[in-house]
Amino acid sequence: MLSEDQQDQLLLSLFATAEVMGQQLTQGAALLMVEDLREYSEPVLSVALRNCRREGGRLTVAAILKHAQAADGHPGKDEAWAIALSASDESETVVMTREIRQAMTASSPVLEVGDKVGARMAFMSAYDRLVIAARAEAKPAQWEVSLGYDSARRVIAIESALRSKLISEEAGAKHLAHLRLAPPTEDGLAIAGLITGQVRANASPQMRKKLAEVRCIIKAAQAKKDRQRAKDSQRRRVETYLRKRQARAALSALAEQQLNESGPSSSPGTGRSRWC
Structure with missing residues (x-):
């Protein structure tokens, strides 16, 4: 929020900007504008007035807010959805805003059942609402790092966020130092091996037992999917066969109907038309 001195300076800037743009502001109108804009920082308002x-x-106020909000760092809906989709891959390290993370809560259940269109609609509806609420309080985007299990991609994603100035140097250095100084444990590698298919023999007995249970669950789930896939394939083959049979029957009936309607076209044995 602007200090009292900064609010006085904003008041003067509003009068000067209005005069440059061919307007005359009353003192009451200018004070109301300051009241609406004081939640934003002085540099943001200065740039917004220059753009106006x-x-x-x-x-x-709407014109000033349009430019002030364009600089608050909140990504557009399409960009936010692309980030959310990347975050659904647990191997990827993604840098996202709090609003994206919260909107994912609304869309994740829909995405998990395979309805990508419905998930996108749910995400964008929630994201719009969250960004509007954040902008009403003049809250800029706050970017956070969501770490994936692929350590190589972690470093790439964090360094990219640092170059784009999405996260601070301090936060980026903290994440990178943690990645470089804390190598994964054998149990951690064993868990990663469960996903990649690489078996680790050095995991603790407790971890090996848990991994065996998880493998059994995964195999049972895969077998169930395979059985369902086979049933679906058989059902589609039967439906295709029935549709073809119905089409052949319909064509045969149509041909017979046309033959009955047309009748014989010539007298038997003469080869001449019966109308000759």
């Missing part, structure tokens, strides 16, 4: 002067038109 360059854009032209009328100086309104």
Whole structure:
């Protein structure tokens, strides 16, 4: 929030900007504008007023907020959805905002059942609502790191976020130091091996027991999927056969009907038309 001195400076800037844009602000109107804008930082408002002067038109709170909100760091809906989809891959390290993470809570159950279109609609509805609420309180985007299990991709994602200035140097250094100084344990490698298919023999007995249980669950689930897939395939073959049989019967009936309607076209044995 702006200090009292900064609010006084904003008031003067509003009068000057309005004059440059060919308007005259009353003191009451300017004070109301300061009240609506004081949640934003001084640099953001300064840039927003400059953009309003360059854009032209009328100086309104809505025009100033449009430029102020464009600089708050919240990604657009499509970009946010792309980030959310990347985060659904547990191997990927993703840098996302709090609003994206919260919107994923609404869309994840729909995405898990395979309805990508429905998940996108649920995500965007929730994300819109969250960003509007954040902007109403003048809260800029706060980016967080969601670590995936692929250590090589972790480093790439964090370094990319640092270059894009999405996270601070301190936060990036903390994550990178942790990755470089804390190698994965044998139990951690065993868990990763469960996903990649590489068996680790050095895991603890307790971990090996748990992994064996998980493998049994995975195999049972896969067998169930295979049986269901075979049933679905057989059902589709039967449906295809029945549709073809119905089509052949319909064609045969149509041909017979046309033959009955047309009748014989010539007298038997003469080869001449019966109308000759």
